[in-house]
Amino acid sequence: xxxxxxxxxxxxxxxxxxxxxxxxxxxxxxxxxxxxxxxxxxxxxxxxxxxxxxxxxxxxxxxxxxxxxxxxxxxxxxxxxxxxxxxxxxxxxxxxxxxxxxxxxxxxxxxxxxxxxxxxxxxxxxxxxxxxxxxxxxxxxxxxxxxxxxxxxxxxxxxxxxxxxxxxxxxxxxxxxxxxxxxxxxxxxxxxxxxxxxxxxxxxxxxxxxxxxxxxxxxxxxxxxxxxxxxxxxxxxxxxxxxxxxxxxxxxxxxxxxxxxxxxxxxxxxxxxxxxxxxxxxxxxxxx
Amino acid sequence: xxxxxxxxxxxxxxxxxxxxxxxxxxxxxxxxxxxxxxxxxxxxxxxxxxxxxxxxxxxxxxxxxxxxxxxxxxxxxxxxxxxxxxxxxxxxxxxxxxxxxxxxxxxxxxxxxxxxxxxxxxxxxxxxxxxxxxxxxxxxxxxxxxxxxxxxxxxxxxxxxxxxxxxxxxxxxxxxxxxxxxxxxxxxxxxxxxxxxxxxxxxxxxxxxxxxxxxxxxxxxxxxxxxxxxxxxxxxxxxxxxxxxxxxxxxxxxxxxxxxxxxxxxxxxxxxxxxxxxxxxxxxxxxxxxxxxxxxxxxxxxxxxxxxxxxxxxxxxx
Numbered sequence: 360x361x362x363x364x365x366x367x368x369x370x371x372x373x374x375x376x377x378x379x380x381x382x383x384x385x386x387x388x389x390x391x392x393x394x395x396x397x398x399x400x401x402x403x404x405x406x407x408x409x410x411x412x413x414x415x416x417x418x419x420x421x422x423x424x425x426x427x428x429x430x431x432x433x434x435x436x437x438x439x440x441x442x443x444x445x446x447x448x449x450x451x452x453x454x455x456x457x458x459x460x461x462x463x464x465x466x467x468x469x470x471x472x473x474x475x476x477x478x479x480x481x482x483x484x485x486x487x488x489x490x491x492x493x494x495x496x497x498x499x500x501x502x503x504x505x506x507x508x509x510x511x512x513x514x515x516x517x518x519x520x521x522x523x524x525x526x527x528x529x530x531x532x533x534x535x536x537x538x539x540x541x542x543x544x545x546x547x548x549x550x551x552x553x554x555x556x557x558x559x560x561x562x563x564x565x566x567x568x569x570x571x572x573x574x575x576x577x578x579x580x581x582x583x584x585x586x587x588x589x590x591x592x593x594x595x596x597x598x599x600x601x602x603x604x605x606x607x608x609x610x611x612x613x614x615x616x617x618x619x620x621x622x623x624x625x626x627x628x629x630x631x632x633x634x635x636x637x638x639x640x641x642x643x644x645x646x647x
Numbered sequence: 648x649x650x651x652x653x654x655x656x657x658x659x660x661x662x663x664x665x666x667x668x669x670x671x672x673x674x675x676x677x678x679x680x681x682x683x684x685x686x687x688x689x690x691x692x693x694x695x696x697x698x699x700x701x702x703x704x705x706x707x708x709x710x711x712x713x714x715x716x717x718x719x720x721x722x723x724x725x726x727x728x729x730x731x732x733x734x735x736x737x738x739x740x741x742x743x744x745x746x747x748x749x750x751x752x753x754x755x756x757x758x759x760x761x762x763x764x765x766x767x768x769x770x771x772x773x774x775x776x777x778x779x780x781x782x783x784x785x786x787x788x789x790x791x792x793x794x795x796x797x798x799x800x801x802x803x804x805x806x807x808x809x810x811x812x813x814x815x816x817x818x819x820x821x822x823x824x825x826x827x828x829x830x831x832x833x834x835x836x837x838x839x840x841x842x843x844x845x846x847x848x849x850x851x852x853x854x855x856x857x858x859x860x861x862x863x864x865x866x867x868x869x870x871x872x873x874x875x876x877x878x879x880x881x882x883x884x885x886x887x888x889x890x891x892x893x894x895x896x897x898x899x900x901x902x903x904x905x906x907x908x909x910x911x912x913x914x915x916x917x918x919x920x921x922x923x924x925x926x927x928x929x930x931x932x933x934x935x936x937x938x939x940x941x942x943x944x945x946x947x948x949x950x951x952x953x954x955x956x957x958x959x960x961x962x963x964x965x
Contacts (some may be wrong), residue, residue, distance in 0.1 A: 384758045387751075388769070389834065391776055394787040397798060401790065412801050458683035465680035469673060477681065487696065488894030490915035491935040494922045495699035496691065498707075518692040521684050522773045547670050579780040581897045582915075586923055596936050599780035601901055612790055619783035630778050634771040637778075638841060 398623075401616035402427055409613055427613035428621070435603065436592055444595040445625070447509050447584075448577040455573045456566065458517060459524035464554055466525070467532040468540065468592065478529065485522035491520075493586045500587050512595070516577045517601045517610035523576070524569040531565030532558060570638040571629065578626050596622040667696065686752035702743065703933035709926040720933035730934065733912040740828060740913060741893045747832035747939055748888060749881075752839025757873075760847045770841065777837040785901035788830045792902070793814035805904075823903055830898055839884060846880035847873070882948075890945045914938050 399411065403423045408415045415421055431437045465471070466478045496515060497506075505511035535558060543553045559566070584595040591603055600618045604611065630637060669675050699853040703720055707713030723731045752766045759770065776784060791798055793816075800813040850873065858868050899905065905912035905920060912920070914934055922931020 380758055380761050380763075382752070384763075384769075387755050387758070387836075388772065391773060391833070392793065394784055394833070395775065395779075397791060398784075398787045410796060410806065412796070417798060417801055439818050454683075454687070458687060461680040462684035465677050469677050469680070471673065471677045476686075481684065481688070483946070484692055484888060486942065487692060488891060488895040489941070490896045490918070491938050491942070492692065492695050492699065494928055494931045494935055495695040497923065498698060498928065499691065500701070514687070515691050517687050521688060525684060546844055549667055550676050551670055551674075575778050579778075579782075581780070581782050581900075582919070585900075586919070597780045598898075600786065601782055612793075612796075615786055616700075616790065619786045622783050623779040626778055626780065627775065629862065631771070634767075634774075638770060638774070 395623075398616045398620050400568065401612055402620045404613060406613060427611075427617040428474075430611075431617045431621070435614075436599070437596075437621070439592055440594055440596045440599040441621070441625075443509055443593060444578060444597075444622075447512045447516070447595060448574050450513035451520060451577045452570055452573040454513065455517040455520035455524050455571055459521050459528055459569060459599070460554075460559070460562075460566070462521070463525045463528035463532055464558065467529045468537075468558070480524075481522050482527050486525070489519060489582050493582050496583070497586050506587060507589050507593060509588070509593055510582055512577075512580075515583050515587070516580060519580075520576060524573055527569045527572070528562065528565050528620040531562045535561045542600050549569070564636060564639075567633060571633045571637055574629060575626050677903045696769070699932045700936055702929055703936040705929045706927075707929040707932070709923075709928055711818050712930050716929070723930070723938070724933060724937070728919065729912065730910065733914050733917045733934075735938070736824065736911060737914045738941075740824070740831070741787050741889060743828045744831040744835065744892050745885070745889055747828065747891075748835035749885065751832065752836045753843055755836060756843035756847055759844050770844075774837045774841060776834050781834060781897040782901045784834060785830060785932070785951060786897050788826075788833075789817075789902050790896075792826050794818060817903055818907060819908060823907060823911050827866040827899055827902060830902065831892065831895065834898070835888060835892070839888065842880065842884045846877045846913065850876045886945055888949055890942060893941055 400418070400420060403425070404420050405422060405424045405426065408421065462477075462481065466481075467472045500506050500511045500515070501584065503511075505514070539557055539561075540553050543557055548556070579597070580595075581597050584598045584603075588594050591599070594603065596618070600615065600622060604615055604618055670679070702713070703714030704715055704717060706716050706719070748802060755773070758771075759766070763769065767782055773913060790796075794813065797816065799816075800810075803809050804811065804813055815822060817823045854876075855868055856871050863871070894915055895913055897920065899913050899916045900919070903911045905916050914937065918930075918931045918934035918938075921927050921934060925931070
C-alpha cells in the first residue's frame with residue numbers, strides 16, 4: 360500500500376499533465392492549422408468531389424487532380440502576378456534595408472543632438488496604419504505619375520518597413536561594442552569604412568531578420584496594391600486572386616484555393632529557412 | 648608587415664579628396680545617413696497624412712481637385728447611419744477580437760512555456776497563420792464559411808447531428824460579424840502567443856520555486872508573479888494589436904466586403920468603398936481622418952506603458 364502511493368501519484372500527475380497541457384495544445388494546433396489543410400485539400404480536389412459531401416468524405420481526396428493548378432498557371436496570368444509580387448517585395452525590401460541601416464547607424468552610433476527625437480519620430484511612423492493613408496497616398500502617387508505602376512508599390516512599401524527595420528537594427532547596433540569602432544577611428548578609418556567593414560558584418564543576423572520581416576510584410580501587403588494598381592497584369596498575388604479570380608456568382612473554389620496555396624508558399628518557404636531569426640526579431644522588437 | 652609597407656599603407660589615407668573629408672565631417676554624414684529614410688517617410692507618410700487631413704475638408708473627387716467645404720463631410724457623416732454603424736462595429740470588432748486573441752494567446756503562451764518535446768518546431772508551426780498573407784487565409788475562411796459547402800456545418804449537422812440546418816455564416820448581420828471576429832482571432836493568436844512567450848521566458852524560475860516553497864497555489868503564482876512581470880510586454884503587444892485590429896481592412900474586404908446590408912463595414916473598408924470605387928476621395932479621407940483620434944489614444948497608451956516599464960526597471964535612459 361505504502362509503496363503504491365508514489366506510483367499512483369506520478370501516474371495521476373502524468374494524466375493531469377496530458378489533460379491540462381497536451382490536449383489543449385493539440386486543440387490549438389488543430390484549429391490553427393486546419394484552414395491550411397482545408398486549403399490544400401480543396402486545391403487538389405476534382406470539382407465533382409468538391410461539391411458532393413454525401414458520396415465522398417470531404418476530409419480526404421479519393422482522386423486527386425492537378426487540374427486546378429494547371430488552370431491557374433496556364434489559363435490565368437498567375438505566373439505574371441507572382442513575378443510582380445516577387446519583384447515588388449525584393450525592391451521594397453532592398454530600399455528599406457539600405458535606408459534603415461543608414462538611419463539606424465546615424466541614430467545609434469553617430470549620436471548627434473536630437474538623435475533620440477529622430478528615433479522617436481521613426482517609431483511613431485510605425486504607428487500610422489496604411490488604412491488611413493491610402494486615399495491621400497493615391498493622390499500623391501497619381502501626381503508623381505506612378506499610378507498603376509509597380510514602382511508606386513516599391514516606393515510606398517518602405518514607409519511601413521523602414522520604421523520597423525530601423526528599430527530592429529538600432530537594437531542590434533547597440534549590442535556591438537563601441538570600442539571596436541573607436542579603435543578603427545584611431546587607426547584612421549573613415550566612418551563609412553567603419554560601417555562597411557566592422558559594424559555591418561557584425562550586424563548580419565540583424566540584417567537577415569530585418570530582411571525577412573520586410574519581405575514577408577511586403578508580400579502580404581494588400582491595401583496599397585489594391586488602391587494603386589488597376590490593370591490586371593500588374594497586380595500582386597493577394598489582390599489579383601481576390602479581384603481577378605472571384606468573378607460572377609459561381610466561385611471556382613478549387614482554383615481559388617490553389618491560388619491561395621501557391622501565393623502562401625513562397626513566404627512559407629522563405630520563413631522556414633529563417634524561423635529562428637524571425638522569432639527572435641519578432642520577440643526582440645516587442646521587448647525593445 | 649615591415650616599416651616600409653606600413654608607411655605605404657598609411658600614405659593614401661592622408662591625401663583624401665574632398666568627398667572623403669566631407670564624409671568625415673559629422674553633420675554632413677548624419678544628414679547623408681538620415682536622408683533616405685526620412686526622405687521616404689516625409690514624402691510618402693507625413694505629406695500624405697497632412698494631405699489626407701486637408702482633403703477631409705474638401706469635396707475632392709477622383710481626378711478632380713476639390714474646394715474647401717469646411718466641416719461639411721463630417722456633418723454629413725454624423726447623419727449617415729452606415730458610417731455610424733461602421734464606427735460602432737469597428738470598436739466592437741476591436742474589443743471582441745482583442746479579448747479573444749489575448750485570452751487564447753496567453754493560454755497558448757503558458758502552454759508553450761512548459762517543457763515540451765519538439766518545442767521549437769511547434770513554435771514555428773504556430774506562427775504560420777501570422778506569416779501567410781491575410782487575404783489568402785481570409786479566402787480559406789470564406790470557403791469554410793460557405794453557406795452550402797461549409798465544412799463546419801458538415802461536421803455539426805451531418806457528422807455530429809447537433810443541428811438540422813446548415814449555418815448561414817455570412818448571410819445575416821450577427822453571424823457575419825462573429826465569423827469575421829473569429830477569423831481575426833485565428834490570425835492574431837500566434838503573434839500574441841509568441842510575444843508573450845518571450846516575456847514569460849524572461850521570468851526567473853527561482854521566483855516560482857520560492858513561491859512553491861512558501862505553499863502558493865498555481866493561481867496565486869500566476870496572479871502574483873506571472874501577471875505583474877508580464878504586464879509591461881503585455882501593454883506593448885496590446886497596443887500594437889489594438890492599433891492594427893482597429894485599422895484592419897483585409898479580412899473584412901476579402902470575406903464580406905462590408906455586407907450583408909453594410910452591417911460589417913469597418914471604418915477602413917467604408918473609407919475605401921466611398922473613396923476609391925465611389926470616387927468621393929474627400930469623403931473617404933474624412934472617414935479615415937475620423938480614425939485618427941482613436942489611434943492617438945492607443946499610441947499615448949503605448950508611450951506611457953513603455954515609459955512606465957523603464958521606470959519600473961529603474962533604468963534611466965536605455
